[in-house]
Structures are given as structure tokens and as C-alpha cells.
Amino acid sequence: MEVKSEAVSQLEYNSIREQLIIPEYGRHLQKLIDQITVIKDKEERNKAAKYVISVMGSLNPHLRDVPDFQHKLWDQLFIMSDFRLEVDSPYPIPSRDVLNQRPDTLNYPQNFPKYRFYGNNITYMIDVAMKWEEGDMKSALILVIANHMKKCYLSWNKETVEDEVIFNHLLELSDGKINLFKSNEELSNSHNLMKVNKKMSNKSQFNSNNKNSNTKNIHKKKSINPKNQKRK
Structure with a gap:
């Protein structure tokens, strides 16, 4: 014990x-x-x-x-x-x-932007473009940003949009510093941009079509089976 x-x-x-x-x-x-x-x-x-x-x-x-x-x-x-x-x-x-040192606070992106369909990355790209020196590189970057804005607009709003609408939004988001109304540049065609946006949807549609075809084949095999046919 x-x-x-x-x-x-x-x-x-x-x-x-x-x-x-x-x-x-x-x-x-x-x-x-x-x-x-x-x-x-x-x-x-x-x-x-x-x-x-x-x-x-x-x-x-x-x-x-x-x-x-x-x-x-x-x-x-x-x-x-x-x-x-x-x-x-x-x-x-x-x-x-x-x-025990505390990390620095993170700068969270804007939660409620005015044009939510563009996303927060567009504002970052516009800020970078405004810091570049005037030249061909800056003009090319601004044109890429405008085309991307048009593609985002078409994805979430409707199938067509005038370039002037995108130019107005870009002018507003850049606080009047980027004005494409003064240039002779034209944005990409809406039809071509919609093709890019529909790539993923076409893939999903292709997969769904394959599933439907498989189910149809199964039903055909069942109907061909003599056991499923009615005796005359």
C-alpha cells in the first residue's frame, strides 16, 4: 500500500x-x-x-x-x-x-467602391499609370487599363457599351488626370472582348454537354436492351 x-x-x-x-x-x-x-x-x-x-x-x-x-x-x-x-x-x-513585437497593420482595400464591377486592382493600376512619365509606355498602359475596364463592364452589365462611358469612368477614377477624350485611341471591339469573357463559360458548357450526351447514350442503351422492349 x-x-x-x-x-x-x-x-x-x-x-x-x-x-x-x-x-x-x-x-x-x-x-x-x-x-x-x-x-x-x-x-x-x-x-x-x-x-x-x-x-x-x-x-x-x-x-x-x-x-x-x-x-x-x-x-x-x-x-x-x-x-x-x-x-x-x-x-x-x-x-x-x-x-512580442506586433505586426504592422494591413491596409485593407476599399470595401465599397463606386464602380464595383471594375474591382480594386483597377484603382491601383490607375495610380501607377499616373506616376509614369509621359510617353509611349504610359499611353500603352492607359489603353490597356481602359480595355480591361471595358471588359469588366461588359462582364457585369450588358453586351455593348460606348467608349465614352469608359472614358468618363477613367477620368473620374483618376481625378481628372487621365483624359482619353483628347486622344484618337479607340478601345477594342465589344464582340472581341466578350469572346475572352466567355472562354470559361464555354468550357463549363462543353462539360455539361458531355454529361448530357453520356446520359443520352445510357438511355439509348436501355431502350435497345431487349428486356426493356415490350413483347408484341
Whole structure:
């Protein structure tokens, strides 16, 4: 009974254990790292640290010899030791401040643009075009943007659109800096642009036609089957 009670007293429950820093590696590896941090001899600590790195790499053997992955393992080793481990690392040792540093806020795109059928990328392309120097390259880029706007307009609105409508929208989106009314350029034909827009729909239609033809063939085979024919 004394042996049993002593064994029970040695049991550890997750509720009383310390929280794992990186749970993916498990508690045994965490305990091993905690033991390394208290080794007094520096050479022994270095050997133990390399051994732990090999154990961590064995969990992902296909990435074990990749240089970037090795850097990641060493960083995780210092993080799991709560930055208390003092060993010679082949990579820069991370700090707690860098780990706790918050990332920069992302600039999300406009949620409610005026012309939603153009998308947000059009506004980025227009901003880039306005920064370019005057010349043939800028004129060609503006013409590409206008044709793309026309294609987007045709995809979501109707089958035909006048070039003047696209020119007005481009003038408005560029704050009056890009004016195609002054040029003699003409946009691509609406029929040609609609061909490009219908490529994917033609593919889906082709697949549906194949399915319909297969079902028709199945019905024909059933009708040809003598068992399905009525006896005269």
C-alpha cells in the first residue's frame, strides 16, 4: 500500500503542469530543454542543444537539412527555453522583444467602391499609370487599363457599351488626370472582348454537354436492351 500511495503521489496532471510554450513538440522535449538550461558546463550545453535540434528535426525529416528550417529550429529552441538557454548558435539569437513585437497593420482595400464591377486592382493600376512619365509606355498602359475596364463592364452589365462611358469612368477614377477624350485611341471591339469573357463559360458548357450526351447514350442503351422492349 505504501508503494502504491508513493506512486500516486508522483503522478502529474495537466492542470498542475506548466503550460507548454510550443505544444507541438510535446512535454518530454520541453522537460529536456529545461534540463539543458541548468547544465553548468558550456560544452555539455552545446552538445545537448545540438542533440535536441536533431530530435526536433526528426519530427520533420524532409525539412531537417534545409538551412532555413535549421534556423527555425534554433529559434524555437531559444523560445522554448524562455530565452534562458546560453549556447553557441549558428544563427542570430532571437530576443523576447522581437517575439512580442506586433505586426504592422494591413491596409485593407476599399470595401465599397463606386464602380464595383471594375474591382480594386483597377484603382491601383490607375495610380501607377499616373506616376509614369509621359510617353509611349504610359499611353500603352492607359489603353490597356481602359480595355480591361471595358471588359469588366461588359462582364457585369450588358453586351455593348460606348467608349465614352469608359472614358468618363477613367477620368473620374483618376481625378481628372487621365483624359482619353483628347486622344484618337479607340478601345477594342465589344464582340472581341466578350469572346475572352466567355472562354470559361464555354468550357463549363462543353462539360455539361458531355454529361448530357453520356446520359443520352445510357438511355439509348436501355431502350435497345431487349428486356426493356415490350413483347408484341
